[in-house]
Amino acid sequence: MTTRTLQFKIYRYDPDKNDAPYMQDFTVEVNTVTDRKLLDVLVKLKAQDDSLSFRRSCREGICGSDAMNINGKNGLACLTDVATLKSPVVLRPLPGLPVIRDLIVDMTQFFKQYHSIKPYLINDTPPPERERLQSPEDREELNGLYECILCACCSTSCPSFWWNPDRFVGPAGLLNAYRFIADTRDEATNERLDNLNDPYRLFRCHTIMNCVDVCPKGLNPTKAIGKIKELMVRRAI
Amino acid sequence: MIKRKIFGASYGFGDWLMQRGTALIMALYATLILVVLAIVQPSTYLEWRSIFDNRIMAFLTFIYLVALFFHAWIGVRDIWMDYVKNAGVRLLLLMATLAATIGYTGWAVQILWRV
Numbered sequence: 001m002t003t004r005t006l007q008f009k010i011y012r013y014d015p016d017k018n019d020a021p022y023m024q025d026f027t028v029e030v031n032t033v034t035d036r037k038l039l040d041v042l043v044k045l046k047a048q049d050d051s052l053s054f055r056r057s058c059r060e061g062i063c064g065s066d067a068m069n070i071n072g073k074n075g076l077a078c079l080t081d082v083a084t085l086k087s088p089v090v091l092r093p094l095p096g097l098p099v100i101r102d103l104i105v106d107m108t109q110f111f112k113q114y115h116s117i118k119p120y121l122i123n124d125t126p127p128p129e130r131e132r133l134q135s136p137e138d139r140e141e142l143n144g145l146y147e148c149i150l151c152a153c154c155s156t157s158c159p160s161f162w163w164n165p166d167r168f169v170g171p172a173g174l175l176n177a178y179r180f181i182a183d184t185r186d187e188a189t190n191e192r193l194d195n196l197n198d199p200y201r202l203f204r205c206h207t208i209m210n211c212v213d214v215c216p217k218g219l220n221p222t223k224a225i226g227k228i229k230e231l232m233v234r235r236a237i
Numbered sequence: 238m239i240k241r242k243i244f245g246a247s248y249g250f251g252d253w254l255m256q257r258g259t260a261l262i263m264a265l266y267a268t269l270i271l272v273v274l275a276i277v278q279p280s281t282y283l284e285w286r287s288i289f290d291n292r293i294m295a296f297l298t299f300i301y302l303v304a305l306f307f308h309a310w311i312g313v314r315d316i317w318m319d320y321v322k323n324a325g326v327r328l329l330l331l332m333a334t335l336a337a338t339i340g341y342t343g344w345a346v347q348i349l350w351r352v
Contacts, residue, residue: 199249
């Protein structure tokens with residue numbers, strides 16, 4: 001068994017007890033065989049100090065609840081290899097969202113934007129007896145879109161979302177908007193494009209591409225946003 | 238006054254397309270002026286002046302400047318929208334920006350077509 005000593009600097013804030021947030025130092029012995037992911041180490045730290053708060057659930061990059069700022073870059077603790085981390089590991093909550101406690105942020109604003117794009121299939125024709133079918137080519141277009149787990153890593157790394165979280169839909173919301181625009185079973189393309197034709201909602205994206213850089217699922221919101229703009233051009237000319 | 242957030246100012250797409258279009262015009266003009274400068278290789282004031290005494294060149298320069306002012310108007314407006322939260326101050330800055338760009342257009346006409 002090999003061990004490695006890791007230093008941590010973790011953002012701590014409990015609004016009931018602290019006037020202001022502070023960084024707390026931790027030292028932990030990491031077992032390089034069993035403690036593979038950052039989440040494993042966080043669970044160990046929680047055993048050291050049970051007041052340390054963070055969200056986690058599936059521990060395998062599907063639920064998207066343990067998103068945080070790891071050494072300056074947003075990511076999922078459960079998908080981050082401990083071996084790749086430089087000591088001291090600096091952990092902060094996702095930037096730009098209100099902190100509830102320690103590494104837990106209030107995602108209300110993020111989900112409000114997600115709901116604003118109507119993230120569900122709109123089709124008023126009576127459904128066929130079995131299911132609405134798609135050709136393999138049409139289904140292909142949804143790859144790289146439907147995999148989004150709504151962890152908010154992308155939107156909270158986007159300067160446009162930091163500046164206007166109440167008005168700019170953000171990369172996660174726009175990726176999902178295109179997921180339904182691209183779906184051949186959806187009939188509300190025009191309404192969806194109208195919904196985004198606003199100087200803030202879509203056009204605050206200045207292709208900074210932080211979203212692409214941080215997405216733990218390897219998705220490309222910038223590309224999806226480009227396709228929405230392309231559709232608007234095709235509709236207008 | 239209601240506090241609800243309202244959306245749907247539908248000029249977003251038009252402005253975005255305009256910014257791309259004007260960028261294209263500016264890129265074409267930049268190429269043209271580099272070619273012209275390489276051919277004429279002006280060193281004196283009169284040689285510089287002769288370039289813009291050409292009517293076509295003066296007209297193309299004017300098109301370029303108008304594209305630049307449209308492009309700058311949209312860009313500067315976006316900056317005010319991002320950083321100035323007070324609606325009254327923002328409106329004042331927007332009007333000042335608009336006045337400046339219209340003023341620059343008039344100034345450009347005066348410079349390019351003065352006798």
